[in-house]
Amino acid sequence: MQLIWLRCDLRLHDNTALAAAAARGPTVAVYLLSPQQWQEHDDAPCKVDFWLRNLTILSQSLAALNIPLLVRTATHWDQAPAQLLKLCKELGIQAVHVNEEYGVHESRRDAAVSQTLKGAGIEFHSYLDQLLFKPGTVLTKTETYFQVFSQFRKVCYERLHRSLPALVKAPGKQAAPHISSDPVPVSINGFATPSQTLQALWPAGEDEARRRLDSFTDAQIDYYQSERDFPAKPGTSQLSAYLAAGVISPRQCLHAALHSNQGEFESGKVGAVTWINELLWREFYKHILVGYPRVSRHRAFRPETEALAWRDAPAELAAWQEARTGLPIIDAAMRQLLETGWMHNRLRMVVAMFLTKNLLIDWREGERFFMRHLIDGDLAANNGGWQWSSSTGTDSAPYFRIFNPLSQSEKFDSEGLFIKHWLPELAGLNKKDVHNPAKLGGLFGVADYPAPIVNLSTSRERALAAFKNLQSRLPAGGHDE
Template sequence: MNQLLWLRSDLRVTDNTALAAAMAAGPTVAVYLLTPGQWRIHDDAPCKVDFWLRNLQVLSERLAELNVPLLVRHVDDWRAVPDALGTLCREHQLGTVHVNEEYGVNEQRRDDAVETALSLAGIGFRRHLDQLLFAPGSVRTLSGGCFKVFSQFRKVCHARLNQSLPACRPVPAPQAAIPIPSDPIPDTVSGFPSPSEYLRSLWPAGEEFALRRLQIFAEDDLADYEQRRDVPAEAGTSQLSPYLAAGVISPRQCLHAALINNRGELDGGNPGAVTWINELLWREFYKHILVGFPRVSMGRAFRRETEALPWRHAPDDLEAWQQGRTGFPIVDAAMRQLLATGWMHNRLRMITAMFLSKNLLIDWRHGERWFMRNLIDGDLAANNGGWQWSASTGTDSVPYFRLFNPISQSEKFDPNGRFLRQWLPELVELDPRAIHDPGRLNGLFDQVAYPRAIVDLPMSRERALNAFRALGEAS
């Protein structure tokens, strides 16, 4: 029986669970669905759509080596997916559709609708665990519930991984040729303009590049990861998040690379390796939260009581934050990095998120949406989890009384202003002390073409603390 591989966020041939299962079951055809209406609903960034298309072009060549045709179909949104797949299966006499599981309320509803429609037509639908190390619902507390605290979740994950590591699947052997031609991959999709060549150059497509970047990071940079990961002026992080989000590389491949370079130890050995493995488990944790607490993928706070916070309606402040014009250099440099590269250093994601949700007291959902509209590595679980952590509305979140001071954070993690000078050329002549807080210049400040601070830090801190204290008093 012929098989259909429905590709989604799994754009690779190595260690692709659904691809391996489909090819083991019979002659396989692959399909990718272009759904621009759905992408707009989900706030997917144009640079991310471009990244998908570029990786699809490379993937089409890799699949051709396996004699697997790659078809491309266009449907506006997920409501049309059941009919599109059903038609494809009838046209090519495909008996089973294979997918790697995706997580989130809309994703689950889509797949349930597809399975129901295909079942009525006598077509099988097989779901495979791929973008996680453990199936959601399989990592439980002693009482059988979903973990709400990362440290406890991590402890159970470590115990299970020490017992048995998930294996990486090799590239399947080529199948006999199928007389179905592959479709061309479009360069662009209407409504999603191509990003700059500079941005594209930062993120080359293809799993070969992703695996090479992983190898270089694991061999050369992993040992220093704990010390360098918070310094935005240095290339101290793996920068693999776009490849993980698109499934160009798998979490299993990342875990094995880290373990190989840490002598097989999960929670011992090199601190850099241990810290990076924990970052992989944070991604895992947030996807488990999506399944265990569906409301977080529906625009709701994990901590229900925080829905009563008196968020400010301040469109001018929001726009200043979005465009990097707040008057706080570390915030502005980070936001400009995002707009130019489609990516932001993780420490800066926390600083900018706290600044918006705490110092400006603007609803974290505005920030979550803006990040998704601009991030090349936009991922619902990781983005939502990070924003709710920073805003003190989520699971295992930072205590509400902990607010990052953007000036002291800048002085600590960019002491010489290297990162600030890269993204704020108007401040390039300032000395290492003044560059973190140009407001210190007093009368000389007017000679610098840089906006004044849009908020008083002590006042904004007290305003945020009072808002959260009021929640406790009301309850």
């Protein structure tokens, strides 16, 4: 008997570990509920709810193949080895199969499980699945992990030219075992169930993920490069939550994008090339997680930036978190996050730069807040994005690059449609004034909309001074890397 231990790979199709387990004999699936661990990792309630909803649908798909899904609890990952060993002994399991996960805690957990099972004579097999390339196989000429995306991408392109990662077939139907599936819980203590409105925005299941991928690559991908920066337009694939939970795989996304572009990933449709680029950014940040484990430990990728004089400004942090900064594009973006569990990618950069540069608040505060609210929360991508915006990360924006929220707003939401959707109190303003109601002055201003909590130009100067001060304290030669 084989056991597939499901984690962030909640799908039947193109699931490497599941296919490998089923190929070796009768298979049972297990999912471990780990609420304490999830809380320590700041997993959002809407994300936990999304996992459970997807698990419920996957359980039905597995049942159609006579693969029962068992649900066990290992409150903390420290309990995973004992729980899995107990289950293996109960069922007479010969081998456990998993898809590799990345991050310090994930690697430690899997190493502990592997050691415990092997000590009891049970095989443990892990497979490359949530990435196109195994971390440690895309390296510089000096055998180190890349720190610059464009160089990383070049090597990925060379590898893809030689061979494309193949899709894995879904397993066939097996003989019915004498084991019944467990019910999947509808909710978990400590994680509030999100609103039905939010749930309706993110229907669960592989069919929905595939539908989104197909509709995006059939038509929208052509406009991706030109429309992806405009939050009022449906310019993005809306697949990030499904990728984060493993309801769809990056291989499936890559194959669909290539299919829409006659097999090309460097030429042809600029939209398809740009989207494949985004898949490779996702890949890059996961490789960074493995190559530079400090980023899993709430440390800056560039250690010298740990000395930055971040401000302790709880009232300003709260205003940012609660969408009352007085800057409409920031507040509209934060409301989108709070109400939908998702934020448009361009706006993630805008609000992150505002927090870390204009407010000079530590990027870790923003990273944590995002993880606690994002349905697509992913340690590597979220950390990579925050460190990019705050100029503490790999291949990040130079410290003097500071987005101006007003010009970003005027450029990417010129009609104010996105702002007016999320801030209906500003709906009466014209498309010029809606970006900066404070300019109207108290007499003509909007009664129930706050004044800006910060002066953009003086706060920009403050950020530049803090970073310049850091530069002057560095030893000759720059990085202490």
